Amino acid sequence: MKALVFETFGGPEVLQYQEVADPILTDNEVLVRTKAVGLNFADIYRRKGNYHLAGQPPFILGYEGAGVVEKVGANIHNIQVGDRIAFADVPFANAELVAVPHDKVMLLPAEISFETAAAILLQGLTAQYLVTDSYAIQPGDTVLIHAAAGGVGQNLIQMAKLKGANVIGLTSSTEKAQVAYAIGADNVFLYKEQWVQHVKDTTDGQGVHVVYESVGSTLQDSLEATKIGGTVVFFGMSGGDPVAVDPRLLMDTSKTLTGGDLWNVLTSFEERKIRSQQLFEWMIDGKIKISEPTIFALEDGAQAHTLLESRKSIGKILLQP
Secondary structure, three states, X not given: OEEEXXXXXXXXXXXXXXXXXXXOOOOOEEEEEEEEEEEOHHHHHHHHOOOOOOOOOOEEOOOEEEEEEEEEOOOOOOOOOOOEEEEEOOOOOOEOEEEEEHHHXXXXXXXXXXXXXXXXXXXXXXXXXXXXXXXXXXXXXXXXXXXXXXXXXXXXXXXXXXXXXXXXXXXXXXXXXXXXXXXXXXXXXXXXOOHHHHHHHHOOOXXXXXXXXXXXXXXXXXXXXXXXXXXXXXXXXXXXXXXXXXXXXXXXXXXXEEEOOHHHOOOOHHHHHHHHHHHHHHHXXXXXXXXXXXXXXXXXXXXXXXXXXXXXXXOOEEEEO
């Protein structure tokens, strides 16, 4: 099979499109011919060597995608050859064929295309658990969302509105602010502004019920923008490491600082089925919409990495074998 691989850490130029051995299927896996693969910043971090990679080169990136089942392991009886599926947290996805463990398979409804599934899965499921598990948004809550024009941010805005919240977004540019407004944000402020004060002014000086913090370096400001008794959900560090938080601050203000990680939620086939079905139903009903993805051929993966690293893209970047 053909795959996008690299043998040394570095920039996009280290990526090569070449022939590699087909995956060896176990009894508890299905072999999937990929139709669309999602590109994420985690792929860039692994290519650079920031994230640990097991095994020996050539390394294959990619952790989410969608395709058609070509072969089924002997122990699997509820998935058939020809089924349309999506998957997340499955390594080596930047290839024509991927071995997907049974518990990580998510069946695709006919109404959801391979491209849509690959564009929504990780970011959509992340947003879903953030608004239901990390902090259960209630009607009337005021929610502050960092990186509101990003993939997770756009999903968070729409899901928070579905739950009846008032949404404030934070973005780095007026162009991205327009994206956040277009999908339902009630207010959007820029990072270069005095956004903490703007948030307080918008909430009569009280602050918001919950902040979805994905930048990291802004954690202290997020805590300041939270009302007494409010919550900050920390789930990313795209802008750098956060400063240490004195627990006395949490005690004195009755605030909650909690974390979130998708892989602590998606722990079984059944859990993935329930959560993905709800996500797909929202999309089929038009309640959740995503920006049109930018699609590159898998062999042009270096160009896709360059675009993602530029941070100029809006919407998901996909690779197609």
